[in-house]
Amino acid sequence: xxxxxxxxxxxAFAGSCNRDFLDTKPLDRVPSEDAWKDGALAEAFITGIxxxxxxxxxxxxxxxxxxxxxxxxxxxxxxxxxxxxxxNPSNIGWVxxxxxxxxxxxxxxxxxxxxxxxxxxENLRTASFDDPPLNERLQGEAHFMRAFYYHQxxxxxxxxxxxxxxxxxxxxxxxxxxxxxxxxxxxxxxCDSAIQQLKGKAMPQGRASELAxxxxxxxxxxxxxxxxxxxxxARSKSGLIGAYANPELLGYVSGDRKARWTAAKNAAKAxxxxxxxxxxxxxxxAPVSAAEGKKNxxxxxxxxxxxxxxxxxxxxxxxxxxxxWTNSKDEYAGMYVGLTNGPNGYHNxxxxxxxxQLVDDYEMMDGSKFDWNNPAHKAQPYNxxxxxxxxxxxxxxxxxxxxxxxxxxxxxxxxxxxxKYDQGGGQFxxxxxxxxxxxxxxxxxxxxxxMRKFIDPDPNIVDNTTxxxxxxxxxxxxxxxxxxxxxxxxxxxxxxALTWLNRIRYRAGMPAVNETGAALExxxxxxxxxxxxxxxxxxxxxxxxxxxxxxxxxxxxYIDVVGNLKPGATPPAPYKxxxxxxxxIYTPLEVNAQENRKWDDKMYFRPIAQDEMNTNLKLIQNPGxx
Numbered sequence: 001x002x003x004x005x006x007x008x009x010x011x012a013f014a015g016s017c018n019r020d021f022l023d024t025k026p027l028d029r030v031p032s033e034d035a036w037k038d039g040a041l042a043e044a045f046i047t048g049i050x051x052x053x054x055x056x057x058x059x060x061x062x063x064x065x066x067x068x069x070x071x072x073x074x075x076x077x078x079x080x081x082x083x084x085x086x087x088n089p090s091n092i093g094w095v096x097x098x099x100x101x102x103x104x105x106x107x108x109x110x111x112x113x114x115x116x117x118x119x120x121x122e123n124l125r126t127a128s129f130d131d132p133p134l135n136e137r138l139q140g141e142a143h144f145m146r147a148f149y150y151h152q153x154x155x156x157x158x159x160x161x162x163x164x165x166x167x168x169x170x171x172x173x174x175x176x177x178x179x180x181x182x183x184x185x186x187x188x189x190x191c192d193s194a195i196q197q198l199k200g201k202a203m204p205q206g207r208a209s210e211l212a213x214x215x216x217x218x219x220x221x222x223x224x225x226x227x228x229x230x231x232x233x234a235r236s237k238s239g240l241i242g243a244y245a246n247p248e249l250l251g252y253v254s255g256d257r258k259a260r261w262t263a264a265k266n267a268a269k270a271x272x273x274x275x276x277x278x279x280x281x282x283x284x285x286a287p288v289s290a291a292e293g294k295k296n297x298x299x300x301x302x303x304x305x306x307x308x309x310x311x312x313x314x315x316x317x318x319x320x321x322x323x324x325w326t327n328s329k330d331e332y333a334g335m336y337v338g339l340t341n342g343p344n345g346y347h348n349x350x351x352x353x354x355x356x357q358l359v360d361d362y363e364m365m366d367g368s369k370f371d372w373n374n375p376a377h378k379a380q381p382y383n384x385x386x387x388x389x390x391x392x393x394x395x396x397x398x399x400x401x402x403x404x405x406x407x408x409x410x411x412x413x414x415x416x417x418x419x420k421y422d423q424g425g426g427q428f429x430x431x432x433x434x435x436x437x438x439x440x441x442x443x444x445x446x447x448x449x450x451m452r453k454f455i456d457p458d459p460n461i462v463d464n465t466t467x468x469x470x471x472x473x474x475x476x477x478x479x480x481x482x483x484x485x486x487x488x489x490x491x492x493x494x495x496x497a498l499t500w501l502n503r504i505r506y507r508a509g510m511p512a513v514n515e516t517g518a519a520l521e522x523x524x525x526x527x528x529x530x531x532x533x534x535x536x537x538x539x540x541x542x543x544x545x546x547x548x549x550x551x552x553x554x555x556x557x558y559i560d561v562v563g564n565l566k567p568g569a570t571p572p573a574p575y576k577x578x579x580x581x582x583x584x585i586y587t588p589l590e591v592n593a594q595e596n597r598k599w600d601d602k603m604y605f606r607p608i609a610q611d612e613m614n615t616n617l618k619l620i621q622n623p624g625x626x
Contacts, residue, residue: 036127039134046120046138049145050206052113054098056323056472057536058335058454061094062352067538068551070352071447075594083552085600089610089625099152101160101612110149111163117146118166133201140197144208144216147190151220154183155540156606158622159249162186176618179248184224191217205324205471211275212321215475218267222483224252225260225490226544228604233257237546240601244623250605258491265487271320271480279477280318284506290365293387293509300478301391301453305470308458320480323472337470338455338463343394343416344443345432346406347464352534354393354449356557356588362389362530367511372588381586387509388530394450396431396561396584397577401459407432407439413576418448419561421582423571428562431575446594448559453534473535478504482528489521501527543604553599560587600624 035041057063065072065079072079080086081093100109120142124135153160160183161175178186194213203209227233229251235242247253252260272279281288281296288296295310302308304316305324325334342348360370364377365384372378382395394400396418403411410432411417417431430436435444456468481500488497494516501524502512508531515523525545529538542548563582565571572578602624613619 036123037129039129039131042120042124042127042129042138043134045116046141046145049113049116049120049142052098052110052145052149053323053474054096055335056474057534058323058337058472059096060340060349060351061096062341062534063096063536063539064451064534065352066094067542068355068357068554069533069538070354070358070451071556071594073350073353073443073446073594080595082603083595083597085598085603087603087607089607089613089621092607092609095606099156101153101157101609110153113149114146114163115166117142117149118164121146122166136197137201140194140201140213141208143190143197144194144213147187147194147213147216147220148208150183150187150190151216154180154187155223157608158251158605159183161616161619174616174618177249177620180224180229180251181248184220187220188217191220206322208321211271211278212475214267214271214274215320215480218264218271218480218483219475221260221264221267222486223540223544225257225264225487227546228544230257230260234546238601238604240623241604246620249620250623261487261490265484265491268480268484268487272477272484275320275477275480278317278320279481280315281507282477282481282503284503287506287511288509290387290509293507294391296507296509297388297391298457300476301470302456303471303473305468306456306458307460308456310457318476318478319471319473320475320477322474322476325467325469325471327469334467334469336463336467338461338466338468341451342455342463343400343433343445343450344435344440345411345417345437346401346403347440349443350445350450352451353445353447354451355447356449356559357551357554358529358533359389359393359395359449359559360588361526362386362393363510363526365510367513378586386530388533392451392453392530392533394452396448396559398452400452401457401461401463403432405459405462406464410439410574411576412574415577416450417575418445418450418559419563419584421563421571421575422565424565429571429575431561446558446591447556448561451534478531479535479537482524482531485524486528489524494520497524504531546604548603549599549601552603553597555590555592555597556595558589558591560589561585562587 030041035045061072061079062070064070066082078094081091087093097109102109102111121139124139124142127135159177159180162178162183167173191213194208195210198208198210198213223229227237231247231251231253234251241247241250244250280300295312299312299315300318302311302315303319303322304313327333338348340349340351344350362370363386364370365386370377382397394416396416398416400414400416402414417433419431420428423429432439433444435441437444454470455463456470461468481504485497485500497520498514504527505512513523528541542551562585564585566581566583569581572581605622607625608619608621613621
């Protein structure tokens with residue numbers, strides 16, 4: 001009874017107290033109704049929508065490893081599920097947050113961000129802060145971000161539900177998928193709204209701009225015109241798509257393809273004209289030297305983020321929309337791109353390693369194809385190649401950063417070592433960057449190569465301990481030029497296509513090409529492959545061109561490098577590449593131990609996760625996943 005009476009007394013006392021302190025606002029968050037009364041708070045809300053961009057493409061697992069560009073060295077993380085064709089609605093394998101349909105724990109999936117864009121647009125139209133130019137700019141950014149996230153969804157899934165308002169608690173979320181055409185039309189309309197509202201506005205790095213919206217429009221119209229999304233064409237190339245009961249979810253069931261290619265061409269040309277002062281060295285009329293071509297391409301990859309004296313900062317102008325990082329010590333202070341992808345002989349993780357198929361597709365300096373059946377090519381496969389090869393790939397014998405900063409004086413030559421080298425008496429030394437390395441023997445490349453592109457060459461950047469600030473290029477000027485070239489080829493305008501294709505090649509130090517028709521298309525496909533390597537295009541290009549069975553479905557090829565001592569020669573100590581002492585043998589190998597890749601036509605589109613299907617019974621699954 002005493003305890004009960006005590007509690008009654010406390011309650012009575014509390015009831016008599018002033019309750020004003022209970023009405024104080026929290027200091028660590030802003031009530032939603034206040035966010036739209038203040039321009040700075042409204043801008044902060046819009047800034048939050050950008051978090052759906054994630055790290056750009058600089059994830060530990062890159063999209064390159066879901067294509068014939070690279071192999072992910074650590075295969076137990078869902079990559080195999082995708083590449084071996086075993087993915088299904090209950091096991092979707094690895095999927096990055098920046099194209100995830102839903103159910104992301106960090107609230108960064110696409111529909112979560114689309115909802116935030118919807119909220120922003122609903123509130124900005126009636127916002128009470130008195131700054132019309134800022135309000136218009138913020139609406140333009142919200143339209144762009146909504147278009148970008150929808151473009152991510154349709155590239156992977158085909159037509160998706162178009163949600164243009166914010167739902168509240170207790171509402172019915174069941175909704176059908178919109179058709180491919182409806183989705184494309186919506187994205188283009190959103191781009192046009194963004195273009196109009198951002199027109200003439202100076203935007204900081206990393207924020208949407210008029211040019212960014214124009215670039216997104218160009219890409220979306222290019223995809224819309226492609227074979228995969230023209231259902232009559234897709235049916236002729238895939239029995240699975242031909243048998244699908246809802247082809248309108250995947251592409252245009254009818255219509256004028258020439259008109260679609262013309263729209264793609266015009267959208268690309270509009271960007272080229274508006275950004276003509278931004279493209280990097282696109283006005284050349286003859287090839288630069290091989291050395292300059294390599295420097296040009298490294299500079300493009302650095303995007304102004306490197307302090308290396310060998311990098312031209314003017315190449316920063318190439319990026320139309322990018323993901324940038326600061327030099328501070330917070331979570332946005334750069335990325336460990338070198339750590340996640342660099343050689344294990346530097347104590348890095350060798351994450352996304354180039355495969356032999358990509359290496360083979362870099363042309364010889366004279367523009368001819370590399371051929372293992374050519375004795376000269378086979379004897380020295382890394383000589384006289386397209387300068388972009390040397391700027392993108394680390395191979396056995398390639399010069400790289402000072403190794404002594406992290407591994408001691410074991411390699412004064414600072415060269416990549418991915419082979420095994422004769423020491424005499426039947427003994428062979430494993431290279432420092434192999435899986436038998438004396439430095440670190442578990443994080444080595446299986447393929448015999450490492451990615452160089454996007455890794456800052458600045459020798460002061462010690463990759464396994466230091467973040468770098470190289471921006472990720474969501475859109476760059478050269479992609480738009482390639483879009484224009486592709487549309488011109490499809491429209492039979494070969495001379496115009498050749499003019500621009502050769503300008504890209506001249507910048508890289510490569511000679512002009514002069515093919516026409518189908519041969520020009522093949523040349524363009526390869527040019528796009530090497531120019532945009534590791535930039536998240538190959539995954540989509542092979543699908544939309546419907547060449548994935550012959551490209552993504554290939555078994556992986558690695559390289560085996562052996563250095564045999566010449567008669568009478570003695571091995572250098574420590575080892576360094578020396579053709580006067582060694583005969584080097586290069587053998588491409590087909591290896592399926594890490595991934596036994598295959599192609600199934602269901603892989604043209606991703607499956608909708610079973611959780612989503614169970615939550616929304618109106619959804620229709622993509623072909624091959626029922």
